[in-house]
Amino acid sequence: MTTAESGASSSAALEEYLSLIDxxxxxxxxxxxxxxxxxxxxxxxxxxxxxxSQEFWDDDDGQAAREADADLRAYLDALIAALTxxxxxxxxxxxxxxxxAGFEGEAVSEPINFLSQLARSMQAWPHGGSGRWFALxxxxxxxxxxxxxxxxxxxxxxxxxxAVGWS
Numbered sequence: 196m197t198t199a200e201s202g203a204s205s206s207a208a209l210e211e212y213l214s215l216i217d218x219x220x221x222x223x224x225x226x227x228x229x230x231x232x233x234x235x236x237x238x239x240x241x242x243x244x245x246x247x248s249q250e251f252w253d254d255d256d257g258q259a260a261r262e263a264d265a266d267l268r269a270y271l272d273a274l275i276a277a278l279t280x281x282x283x284x285x286x287x288x289x290x291x292x293x294x295x296a297g298f299e300g301e302a303v304s305e306p307i308n309f310l311s312q313l314a315r316s317m318q319a320w321p322h323g324g325s326g327r328w329f330a331l332x333x334x335x336x337x338x339x340x341x342x343x344x345x346x347x348x349x350x351x352x353x354x355x356x357x358a359v360g361w362s
Contacts, residue, residue: 209273212245219243219348220322220329239350240306246270246344267333267344274331275318285318306347310334326351
């Protein structure tokens with residue numbers, strides 16, 4: 196693939212991801228919890244896998260994982276730039292305090308609980324008067340599993356400034 200073809204593919208993928216983001220924000224939340232090959236969701240939240248790498252069972256030196264991470268970070272950066280033009284600067288949310296709170300038995304709302312188990316931080320935007328927020332992050336369940344570019348939508352109350360994790 197030439198650089199021009201790669202750029203065209205990247206541009207088409209970004210447009211597809213932006214369309215999926217608009218769809219995520221417009222769709223009602225599911226009434227019951229679900230998990231499938233596109234993501235997960237439930238009352239008051241939804242997470243969508245935008246892009247995923249291969250698995251890394253045979254990646255002894257970690258090179259394939261580093262390359263996959265770099266590829267996904269390029270898409271993440273491009274999406275953050277596009278969404279910053281739309282909605283302004285994102286809030287950077289540290290997910291570690293949420294993970295720690297969950298381990299200590301505290302209730303952590305979804306999708307924050309789910310995301311905190313996969314990622315260290317997320318970029319989040321409150322979404323107007325809809326009572327929702329939107330976030331992007333890159334996460335991985337374990338070193339052998341795929342690295343995923345994730346989009347999440349949740350209720351605004353889950354990201355109140357008084358909550359743990361704001362930075």
